[in-house]
Amino acid sequence: MSEGAAGYRVERSTRASRYGALAALLGLAVLVSLPFWGGRADMRTIVEIAYYLALAQLWNLLAGYAGLVSVGQQAFLGLGGYALFAFAIHAGVHPLAAIPLAGIAAALFAVPTAFIVFRLRGAYFAIGTWVVAEVYMLSFAQVSALGGGSGMSLPAAVVKGIAHGRMWRETAIYWTGLAIALGSIALVYLLLRSRHGLALTAIRDSEAASGSLGVDNFRTKIWVYIVAAFGTGMVGALVFLTKLRISPEAGFNVVDWTANVIFIVVIGGIGTIEGPIIGVIVFFVLRELLADFGSWYLIVLGAIAVLMMLRAPQGVWGLIAERFDLRFFPVQRRLVFDPASFSFVPGDGREGKRGQ
Amino acid sequence: MTSKSRTPGRTGSTRRAVLKAGAAGAAGAAALSAGFPSIVRAADTVRIGYVSPKTGPLAPFAEADEFNVASVLEAIGGKVESASGSLDVEIIVKDSQSNPNRAAEVASELILSDEVHLLCAGNTPETTNPVADQAEINEVPCVTTLCPWQPYFFGRGGNPAEGFQWTYHYFWGLEDIIAVFLNLWNKLETNKVVGGLYPNDGDGNAWGDPELGFPKPLAGAGYTLIDPGRYQNLSDDFSAQISEFKDAGAEIVTGVVLPPDFTTFWTQSAQQGFRPKAATVGKALLFPVSVEALGDAGHNLSSEIWWSPSHPFTSSLTGQTCGELAAAFTAATGKQWSQPVGYGHSIFEVALDIVSRADDINDPESMLASIVSTNVSTIAGPVSWGSGPVKNVAKMPLVGGQWRRTPDGPFGYDLVVTSNETAPDVPAGGDMEAIG
Numbered sequence: 086m087s088e089g090a091a092g093y094r095v096e097r098s099t100r101a102s103r104y105g106a107l108a109a110l111l112g113l114a115v116l117v118s119l120p121f122w123g124g125r126a127d128m129r130t131i132v133e134i135a136y137y138l139a140l141a142q143l144w145n146l147l148a149g150y151a152g153l154v155s156v157g158q159q160a161f162l163g164l165g166g167y168a169l170f171a172f173a174i175h176a177g178v179h180p181l182a183a184i185p186l187a188g189i190a191a192a193l194f195a196v197p198t199a200f201i202v203f204r205l206r207g208a209y210f211a212i213g214t215w216v217v218a219e220v221y222m223l224s225f226a227q228v229s230a231l232g233g234g235s236g237m238s239l240p241a242a243v244v245k246g247i248a249h250g251r252m253w254r255e256t257a258i259y260w261t262g263l264a265i266a267l268g269s270i271a272l273v274y275l276l277l278r279s280r281h282g283l284a285l286t287a288i289r290d291s292e293a294a295s296g297s298l299g300v301d302n303f304r305t306k307i308w309v310y311i312v313a314a315f316g317t318g319m320v321g322a323l324v325f326l327t328k329l330r331i332s333p334e335a336g337f338n339v340v341d342w343t344a345n346v347i348f349i350v351v352i353g354g355i356g357t358i359e360g361p362i363i364g365v366i367v368f369f370v371l372r373e374l375l376a377d378f379g380s381w382y383l384i385v386l387g388a389i390a391v392l393m394m395l396r397a398p399q400g401v402w403g404l405i406a407e408r409f410d411l412r413f414f415p416v417q418r419r420l421v422f423d424p425a426s427f428s429f430v431p432g433d434g435r436e437g438k439r440g441q
Numbered sequence: 442m443t444s445k446s447r448t449p450g451r452t453g454s455t456r457r458a459v460l461k462a463g464a465a466g467a468a469g470a471a472a473l474s475a476g477f478p479s480i481v482r483a484a485d486t487v488r489i490g491y492v493s494p495k496t497g498p499l500a501p502f503a504e505a506d507e508f509n510v511a512s513v514l515e516a517i518g519g520k521v522e523s524a525s526g527s528l529d530v531e532i533i534v535k536d537s538q539s540n541p542n543r544a545a546e547v548a549s550e551l552i553l554s555d556e557v558h559l560l561c562a563g564n565t566p567e568t569t570n571p572v573a574d575q576a577e578i579n580e581v582p583c584v585t586t587l588c589p590w591q592p593y594f595f596g597r598g599g600n601p602a603e604g605f606q607w608t609y610h611y612f613w614g615l616e617d618i619i620a621v622f623l624n625l626w627n628k629l630e631t632n633k634v635v636g637g638l639y640p641n642d643g644d645g646n647a648w649g650d651p652e653l654g655f656p657k658p659l660a661g662a663g664y665t666l667i668d669p670g671r672y673q674n675l676s677d678d679f680s681a682q683i684s685e686f687k688d689a690g691a692e693i694v695t696g697v698v699l700p701p702d703f704t705t706f707w708t709q710s711a712q713q714g715f716r717p718k719a720a721t722v723g724k725a726l727l728f729p730v731s732v733e734a735l736g737d738a739g740h741n742l743s744s745e746i747w748w749s750p751s752h753p754f755t756s757s758l759t760g761q762t763c764g765e766l767a768a769a770f771t772a773a774t775g776k777q778w779s780q781p782v783g784y785g786h787s788i789f790e791v792a793l794d795i796v797s798r799a800d801d802i803n804d805p806e807s808m809l810a811s812i813v814s815t816n817v818s819t820i821a822g823p824v825s826w827g828s829g830p831v832k833n834v835a836k837m838p839l840v841g842g843q844w845r846r847t848p849d850g851p852f853g854y855d856l857v858v859t860s861n862e863t864a865p866d867v868p869a870g871g872d873m874e875a876i877g
Contacts, residue, residue: 133546233641236541238574332643335540383496
């Protein structure tokens, strides 16, 4: 970027990011074409991985970057799921078209929610978001048009209306899943590279300091919260399009939609984009290996999370990045000195400060 | 139990590994087939998927699953004779973790990864409904049980005129449990004022429904139902309900309550001086452990009985009577019998009967035709679709009874049939008694 007599330049892309982008493109091509050569079970599993990845990215955006440790994202997931059922069954909207609408519905609900929970900080914020999610659950249990406490199923006719034939229906859902996962990564990446990303990083490191530097903390955080709710709502619609059935207990399930997601982010590495990707792989490998062992599966999962938090709070990706200095999603600006013409001239100093 | 033996495809094993495994498998199969190693063609395998809440709050329902799967496979020697020859039987059990999301997920795993020929599930709407929904949309034959048929059928948005195409269910319905409860209460001298405890969940909404639930038939039989409204499961305070029942002078309590909620309610009732003559509650009193948790206060509580060691049925697979099955369960696990023991056994009787009559297990339509023409006498009673209230539902016999303290027995309480008007074949074991 800026280069010259000063003998340094600011770089963002890394060698890993350039090769990584190439590998990602290849991987993407393989994934997109999977319906034409892969099995139905693989597609189904990848959709599940995709929506967990999207949830993890969104939660990581909240907790890892904006410092908003929410334990209540299931509120927006359940809302999105219920919005899908409401739009598809009661308004006759095409289920795939209902997915973005569900995101908008969740974002709309996020606005008043934000004004309540943002009055709380730290641990109180975490508990507050959980309480709000419980309130949503209890409220939806009263809505008899959406099945009340018993829940409701998506009629077979609605599901079959997605596309002609089972193959295209499953392919459409599969591609939607891929799009949501990629969309969430792209959203977080672009957001962090923008000036809002700088503001977020500043807030994460010190709210008071960022405020004194002119960052509008409240506004930035509220926007992140609403954006995360939008994404989570869309994921919710996708989730229940594959589950086919929703009930308050299923939609607002704190273990499925928040605890598992926190596990993924913590294991993978909080505050990085690569972390949730690694975490989701670890989570699914563990589940594949251990899910048949009943309670032991959950005990092992918990034990791993505790060990990681004690021994390696930076997560698996944090360890890798430290060891090999790898960054596939460069959101930092890095100062590179040109050794040939090295002569330290401070310049205006601004570039240096942005290095973090 | 969850033997997933097929490797190719997903795990990306090498061609050589697959060939080797295939050869080993073929050799094993040949060795098993008793003396004709080189002639027999590789036996086909029928895969039956079974989703059940092995862990989580619904786990008591699934307590007997492991025992049932093992004893059924042993009784049939791992094989079933079918219209298309002898088939190896593989029963793949998946844990729903008592979570409807997980139930849907493992059902779709069974359908897509394990490619089961028949999907089975049991134990409350939280398990049967997500599983049946996945089966219906993926066009896989599915049989479920152990959930009253209204929450199963209407809870899934079923339309009685059309019904479902791929999913069938056998159990009893609300009309049966209402009849049983009324029979139990009619044996007592009471003022016919009944307090109802209905939670806001699949069962509670169905039982308390003003049109399809308890209110109408109770009024028709001269009873007054006091319904304080839907409460949230796992409440820790029932004072509002108790005082409403007390004010109305209720002498009977009913409902469909989770076991921990009933313990709370019953303890608080005693503390607050509410002592009804009868407490006849669904769900909470199914399991001996929940009654034992009440100490002496469990004596003469009453409940519906869909299966007991005294039911007059025998297994089509093992020839055991109900008493023998219960005894075998206790011998194998050291635990007292509970009602799901019989139904958990019967679902495999039904499944294997369907498989044995299907022309081609690999053709879902053929399996479906076999389900529709089922007529098998199981340890839970005869199962056949066609005469049920809707096309996908077969009804099973239901009676009522009371928990009695058994100071001399091996276990603290025993469940005794005290009303069998609804199914006279089931012998009564005692008379209905008022509480305390």
